[in-house]
Amino acid sequence: MEKNDFTFQCLGNILVQKGLLTQKQVEVVLNSQKTRPLLFGQLAVQHKFLGEDDLLQILAKLYSMDSITLEFACVDAAVLGLIDHETALSCLALPFFRKGNHLKIAMADPGDLKALDKIKAIFKNMKTEFFLAKESEILRFIEILRNGSNDIDDNNPLLLLNKIIFDALESGASDIHFEPLETHVRVRSRIDGLLQQQTSLSFDSWSRIKAKLKLTGKLDITDRHHPQSGHAKISLGGKSVDLRISTHIDKSEESIAIRILDASSGIKSLEELEFPPEDLLWLKKVISFHCGIFLIAGPTGSGKTTTLYSLLKEIDDTSIHIMTLEDPIEYQMDGINQMELRENGLLSFADGVRSILRQDPDVVFIGEIRDEETAHIALRASLTGRLVLASIHASTPLEGIRRLVNLNLKLSDIVPSLIGIFSQRLVRKIDGGSGTDKKYAGRFPLTEYIYFSEEKKKLLLASGDIYDLQLDKTFAKSSAEAIRRSLTDICEVERVIKNVDI
Secondary structure, three states: OOHHHHHOOOHHHHHHHOOOOOHHHHHHHHHHHOOOOOOHHHHHHHOOOOOHHHHHHHHHHHOOOOEOOOOOOOOOHHHHOOOOHHHHHHHOEEEEEEEOOEEEEEEOOOOOHHHHHHHHHHOOOOEEEEEEOOHHHHHHHHHHHHHOHHHOOOOOHHHHHHHHHHHHHHOOOOEEEEEEOOOOEEEEEEEOOEEEEEEEEOHHHHHHHHHHHHHHOOOOOOOOOOOOEEEEEEEEOOEEEEEEEEEEEEOOEEEEEEEEEEHHHOOOOOHHHOOOHHHHHHHHHHOOOOOEEEEEEOOOOOOHHHHHHHHHHHHOOOOOOEEEEEOOOOOOOOOOEEEEOOOOOOOOHHHHHHHHHOOOOOEEEEOOOOOHHHHHHHHHHHOOOOEEEEEEOOOOHHHHHHHHHHOOOOHHHHHHHEEEEEEEEEEEEEOOOOHHHOOEEEEEEEEEEEEOOHHHHHHHHHHOOHHHOOOOEOHHHHHHHHHHOOOOOHHHHHHHOOOOOO
16 A cells, blocks of 8 residues: 555545454444544544554554653653643643753644644744654543642652653663562662662552552462563653563562563674674684584573574574574564563473474574473474574583583483583673772673584593583683773672682
8 A cells, every 4th residue: 555545545444454443333433423522543442443552553654653652651740741731631642751942742643633733833932743642641641730740759659660660771770670678668770780779669659560560561460479470562761662570479578570671772783792803703603503503501681692682683694594482582683583482371482492493494593491392302403404592591601511411411412413602791891980989881791602623522422521621711711801901800700700710
C-alpha cells in the first residue's frame, strides 16, 4: 500500500484491511459516534474491539509520528503544570518534557484537528514536538493534574517508581534492587558493578510499587510465596528499555530485582567493547571457524552476553544462516532468527536447540548451556558442521571445561570440537583524581582465554587433567597491562578478581 493511499483512507477501513476489525464492528463504532462525540479509535478501544497497542501502532504510521510510553515516564511537576486540567482532558494531550524553549507533547490522537490546533495555539511561543501515547496513560497524568501538581512527589508511590527507574537509567545502572528491611524498604542501583543507595520506601508505598512491578512483568500478583520472573519492554526517556523483573522470598518478605537492558543503545562492535588489539585478533580468529564450539565463561554481570552479541554482529553475513536461543532475547537483530524461551515454559532449552537444528543453521547461538541435555545437543551440533557460540557459568576457561564434564560430557567427546574458551571480568576505569579521591567512570574488560590447538587437544586427551593446559592469556597478564597503562588500579582488580597474582 502506498503511503499516500494509507494516509487518506478512513481509519475504520484501514483497521479492516489490517484484520484488526470486522466490517460489522466498524458499523457498531460509527453508530456509537452518532450519540457519543468521541474519536473512532477511542470508541473501538472502549468497545474492546481493538487494543490500545494496536491502535497506537496504526496511528503512528497513519500520521508518521513517533509513539512514547508514559507508563514509567518521570514528568516534572512544572512541565505538567504548563496546561490546565480541562484543556488536557478535552484535547487528550499533555506536555511531558521541556528543555529550554523545546516542548514535547503527548497526544492520544492527532486526528482530532481542533485539539491539535488548540494545543499549538497555547504553546505558540514554543518549539513543540508531538508524540503519540496511549489514552489510558495520558488520562493517568491528567488525573494527577486534576489533584494538583503537588501529587507529583514522593507521596505518590507509582510516580516515585517512575522516578526510581528513570534515575537508574540516567545513571547507567544495570540493576535496581528493592530490599525490605525491618523499618523500611531499601532501594539500591548497581552502577559500574557496585551497588549504591538510591532511596528508601515506606512499607505502604512498597506494597503499591510491588504490585505495579509484578503487573508490569506479568507475574502472579497474588503469589507471595514462590520466586517469579518476567519482563516488560518500555519506552523511557526516548530509549527502548527491557526490564527483567524477578521476585525472591526472604523471611516471608518479597524482594524484587530489576535488570535494565537498554535496547536503544544497539549492539556494539568488538572494537567498541574496548578489548586490546591482541584480544580482538584472537576473537576474530576463533569465530572464523565453520564448525566447532566456542564458549564464553564468567559470572553474572561479567559482560558475557554483550560480547556474544558483538561476535554475532561480526559474523553476520547474508550468506550465513544464524539462529539463536535466548532467555530472554536481549537485543533484536535484523536478519537473524531469534527464538525466545521462558522459565517454566512449554519448551526446554534442549527442545529449542533441537528445533533450530531442523532449520539448517550455519551458526547457533545458545544464551547459556545450563543443563546436561542442552550440553549434549550443543556438542552434537558442533560436530555436524555448525559453529556453536554459547555462554557457560564458570569462573575461568579451565573451569568451563570442568563444568561441561560435570554435565556428564566426556573429555574424549568435548575436546575434538572445542575451538576456544574465553572469560572476562568488567573493572572500573580510572577517570581522574588520586588516592582516596580517585574517580572512576565506565568499565572495560579484563580477559583470560585458551585456544585449543591440535597440540593442546592431544595433551588434554593424553593426560586427562585440564590443569596441564597453558592459557594463551591470563587475568594476571591482562590486569598488569591495564594497570601499566593507568586504565585501572590494583584495588579495583582485586575487588573484581579474587586472588589474582599480578
